Amino acid sequence: MKRFGISKIQLVFITVFTVLINSTFAINPQKPADMEGSWKILQKAQAAFDRADYSKSMALVTDCLSQRTREVEYIDFVLSNSLKPYQVRRAGDAIDDVLTVLSERQEYETIEIINKWVDIFGKDFFNDSIKQLKSFLLTRIDYPEAYFLIARIYKIEGEFDMAQTYLEKARKAQNLLEIPSQIIEIMYEMADIAEYKGDFETHEKSLLIIAKTNGRFDDQSLKNAILRTSKSTKDDNSSRFFSLYRIDSITTLKAYSKLSEYYADAKDFNQAYLTNAYAVLIAFTHINSILEERESDYSYKDLPSFFKEIARYPDISNWCNENNIWQGFYNLYDYGIKSKFVRFPVCIAQVLSEFCPNSYFKSAAKAQIEKIKTQKEIVIPDYDTVQSLDAVEE
Secondary structure, three states: OOOHHHHHHHHHHHHHHHHHHHHHOOOOOOOOOOOOOOHOOOOOOHHHHOOOOHHHHHHHHHHHHHHHHHHHHHHHHHHHHHHHOOOHOOOOOHHHHHHHHHHHHHOOOHHHHHHHHHHHHHHHHOOEHHHHHHHHHHHHHOOOHHHHHHHHHHHHHOOOOHHHHHHHHHHHHHHHHOHHHHHHHHHHHHHHHHHHHHOOOHHHHHHHHHHHHHHOOOOOOHHHHHHHHHHOOOHHHHHHHHHHOOOHHHHHHHHHHHHHHHHOOOOOOHHHHHHHHHEEEEEEEEHHHHHHOOOOOOOOOOHHHHHHHHHHHHHHHHHHHHHHHHHHOOOOHHHHOOOOHHHHHHHHHHHHHHHHHHHHHHHHHHHHHHHHHHHOOOOOOOHHHHHHOOOOOO
């Protein structure tokens, strides 16, 4: 990769921030030729980033921020002038009442601006307040998507402090994201950089934000139920577990997997077990949905038959390998035993030892089952057991 040098980036940002500081809501701003120009420039900056032209991408995203500033300045100018007359102020703060007076005054540009944002969000979003609508439009001088792209460029250049700065700016402005779910991508980047820098507190916090976004980690009833089933001594719980619980939140899979690794490294196996269980349930729910779509007569019956179905589809098997899903299933045994659960982890290991499509983890589970049979007791597995095992050929 061709490096363009951080000094060049800093020079660009000195320029853009000078523009931002010196142009804060100019008295008589010119109307930009294209009021959607900042978005279009950002698309070009993203395209340059995708083809690894990071210097061009940075130049374009800088232009994007300057253009966004001009757009917001002009909107502020138009709204301020149109809402200032006594006749308009006397109409009150309700959006429709203000629009009626603006129509009488033929303030068509202002009406167009107001209607555009009411159409997007609805009046309730602004509490039917023209003042709140105007305040919201002024906050759009922040552009979280642009900040995120800048952070990614800095990360590639190894400038992690600057990357973190812009990721934090993007996080704080997340209410302006056109696609709200993009906050998950932002938090994953924050978690990755924090892990690289050894800032494990920020790493954990970032992953927990993702997990709590739509991964049901605040659902205490679900947590209690998962733990209750995991502690049960019923023989059929390995299959029953997956009949009882579903978590449809594939975007949080990586967060739960990384949290599980983090807690395991800290020897907090209770938390490692729980976060790993969430990861496995998310993966299971995702795969099960795919199987239901592909096979009209398919429905989950038990864990052995589920594994057999996975083995029929190379793309699903590859996805499981790429996303460490078999490690997750094995960890239900590993972390479960270390959390002093007894029957459920062993049942999981037994199914893995016979039916796991991945020969590596099938071997790992077989080794644990043989130890249990030989010693006639539950064996606390070595934390790094899997690493020393040879794969068993099918």
